[in-house]
Amino acid sequence: MNLKKGEGMARYILKRIAMMVVTVFVVTALTFIMMRWMPGSPFNNPKLSASQIAALSRQYGLDKPVLVQFWQYLVNALHFDFGTSYINTGQSVSLMIGQRLPVSMQLGFQALIIGVPLGMYVGTWQAMRKNTATDYSLSVVTLIFTALPDFLLAMLLMVFFAIDFPIFPITGWDSWMSSVLPTLALGMGVIAFVARFTRSQTLETLDSDQIQLAYAKGLNEGQVILKHAIRNSLIPVLTLLGPLTAGLLTGSALIETIYSVPGIGNQFVASISSKDYPVIMGTTIVYTVMLQVMILIGDIATAIADPRIRFGGNK
C-alpha cells in the first residue's frame, strides 16, 4: 500500500466513525421515544393504585416530559452512567450488560469459528461437484438448516444429544461441554448460510476468465481452488460477516432461554416485556455500536482482500 492509499483509508475510517456517531444518536433517540409510546408503565403490579404508580414514576423521574428525560439520559450516558434496572432493582445497567455480554459473545464466537470455515468448506466442495447427487443433497440439507428456526434446532439437539442420548448437559453454562449444544444450535444455521453463499460465489468465480486462465497455465484443480477461487469468493463472504458477527455476538434470546445461558439476548427480550427502560436503552446502544463496528471492520477487510476497491480520496 502506498502512502496515498493509507491516507485515503484513514480519512475513510474517520468519515465512517462520524457517521456511526450520528447513527447511534438517531437510534438512541428513536428507541427512547418509541419505548415511551408503548402502553403501560414498568410498574405492572395490578395491586398498585394509580396514586402509588404516580409516586413511583416521580421517584424514577418518569413524570417529566419525554424530551427532558431524554436530555437527562444523554447527559448521563455521556458520563457512562446508563442508570439502574427497574426490575433487577439497584443493579447498574453497565454491570448487567458487562456480565452478560461476554457470555453471549463467547457463544457467538464459537458458532462463528465453527460456522464460517465449515460453511466455506462445504460451499466450495459443493461448487466443485456442481450438479452432482452430492451437490444436490447438500443443497437440500443446507436449505433445511437455513430455514429451520434456531430455537427448533436447539430443542431437537437437546432432545437427541442431552435427553435421549445423554452426551451433553441439558442446560447450564458451567463447562465447555455445556456450551456445545448451544454453539451447534447457533452454528448450524451459519454453516448452512455461509455454505449456500460460498457455493454460488465460487460457481461464479469458477466460470470467470481468470480461472480459465489459471487452468490454461496448467495448474491443477486444488491449486486453482486454493490460490484463486477461494480468495475471490471470500470477498462477498467478508461483507456478510460484519452484520452476521454482530448478530451472533449479541446473543440469541431463544437459544439462551432454552439452554439457560446467562447471556444478554434473553435479558434484552425480558427487559422489553417488563418495560425496564434503562436496560432496553443500554442494550440497544451496545447492539447499535457493535453492529456499526462490525460492518466497518467487514468493509475494511473486504477492501484489503479485494484490490479493486479503493477508498474515497484517491483520484
Add this chain to the structure above:
Amino acid sequence: MAKKKKMSTGAKVGITAVVAVVVIGGVVYGVTRNGKSATGTNVINEYLGADMTTQDLSQMTDSYAFEVAGNAQEGLLSRNPDGSPKAGLAKTWSHSKDGLTWTFHLRPGLKWSNGDSLTARDFVYAWRRTVNPKTASQYAYIYSGIKNADAINSGKNKDLSSLGITAKGATTLVVTLEHPMPQFENLMAFPVFFAQDQKFEAPLGKKVGTSSARQVYSGPYRFVGWNGSNKSFKLVPNKNYWNAKAVKNDGVNYRVITDPTASLALYNKGSLDSVTLSTPEQIRKYKNSKALQVIPQSGLNYIEYNQTGRVKALTNLKIRQALNLATDRSGIADSISEGLDTAATGITPAGLARTDTGADFAKTAAKGTNYTYNVSKAKKLFAQGMKELGLTSVTLTIEATSDSAVAKPSLDTIQQAWQQLPGLTVKEKLVPFKQRLQDQTNHNFDVMLAAWYADYAEAQTFLNLFVTGGPNNDGGWSNKQYDQTITNASAKYALNNKKRIANEVESEKILYDQAAVNPVYWVNSAQLHNPKVKGIHFFSSGASYYYMDAHRTK
C-alpha cells in the same frame, strides 16, 4: 474425476475428524461425569423458572425472590406447616385489647450471617426504609394500616420516625396500627416486613441485594453464589441462625431453567428434586404419576361484569345470574389444565385461609353459595332479565390477556356456553397484559376475565376487592350490605375470629346472591416431587417453600 475423488476423501477425513472429536469428547465427558455424580448427599436440588432479580427485601416483587428470602431470612414470626403463625426471631408477642398495639420480644443474642448483632433497631430501620417514598418500594402498599405508613409513603408526612414502629432497647419492638388488621400476624412472616442490617446496608446504597454477597441473612440459610446475572446459586446452612441445629439438610442448590422440556428432563434424570408441569401435554403424561402433587396457588381467575352503565344488560341482576349459571367452570378447568385447576365455589380459593374452628374457609363459604352450571335455569333467568329491560338481543365482548396461554381456551369455553342463551352474542377480545390492566382501571370493557393472587393467608385479600370504590373493583359493583360486612370483618371484629369469619362467609354469600362477579377457577400448580425428599413445606401465599425440614430418605 480422479481429482474429485481425492477431494471427497479429504472431506471425509475432515468431517470424520470433527465428528470423532465431538463424539469421543462426549463419551469421555459422559463417563467422567457419571463417575463423579454425587448421590447420598443431603442437598436438595431445585430450580427457578426465571432469573433472580434482587435480594433487597424492600425491592423484591416476584415469587422467586420471595422464595429465596423466605429461607435465607426470618421475620418476627414464622409459619407452621399449616400456615398458622409461630415464633420466629421474636420469641413471644402480645397485643393490646383494642388490637392496635403489638409488642414483640426478640430472642436474645440474635446475629446476622456476617456476625453483626441483630436487634430491634434493624426492624425499625427496615420498615422505615421500605415505606420511605425515596426507596420507591413496589410493596410499600402492604404496610397500609401500620400507623402513618400511607401518609409517609405518599409523601404527605415527611417524618419517617412517626411510622408506627419503635424499638424499646435491643430486644423489644412496639408496633402501632391505625386500625385492627386481621392479617397482621401473617404479614410478620412476609419478607417485606423482615429486618435489614443497617450497618451492612447503609454503605451499599442502591446496591443492596444486587448479588448474594451484597446481603446478609437472618434465616436458616445463607444465599451464596449469585453474582447478579448467573443461573446457578445455592442456599447453605447459616451457622449464626438461632435455630441452626434444627436445619435438617446441607442446603438447596438452585438453577434457573426457563424451558419446560429441560426442567422435566432434568427431573427425570434425577438432577432436580421437583418440577412444575407447565404444558397440557406434560400434565396429561404425568396425571397418574405417584410423584404428582397438585398444590393450590391461592389464585383466582374470575369474570368481572362492567356495571357502571356501559352495558345496560349487565346492570340487571337476572342477566348476571344467568351468565353465572351458564358458566361451565369444570369445562374450563378441563380445557386448560386437564382438570387439575379447581372449579371455583367462591371468591376465596381453597387452601388459603382457615376458619375459627380450623376448617378450610373456602369449604365453609361454599355452604352459602351455589356456583353451578345449569343452562336451562340460566335460559329462564336470561329471558326474564331481557324482558325487564325490554331488550331482544345483547352483544357482549369478553376481554382477556393474550400473554397467557390459557386465556384463549377459557374464552372459547365461556363463549360456547353463553351463546346457548337466546339473544346473546359473545365476542372475544385478547389484549396484552398491560392493555388489560389499563382497560380494567378505566372500566373500558364489557366483561373481563381477570386474575388475582393472595397477598396474605386471609380471605380479605380477595373479599376487599369488591367494596364500593375499591381501587380494583373494576366492574364498579356496589352494595351497602356488602360494604358493611367487610367493615365488620376488617375493623370491628378484626380480632374476634368467630364473628370475623361469619362476616366473611356472609360477604361471599352476598357476592353470590347479587352475581356481583363470576368466580371461574382456582389456580393449582401440578408438580412432580421426588418421593424420597420429605419435609418441604408449601405455602400458597408469601414465600412458597420452607426447606428447613427437608431431607432425603432412603
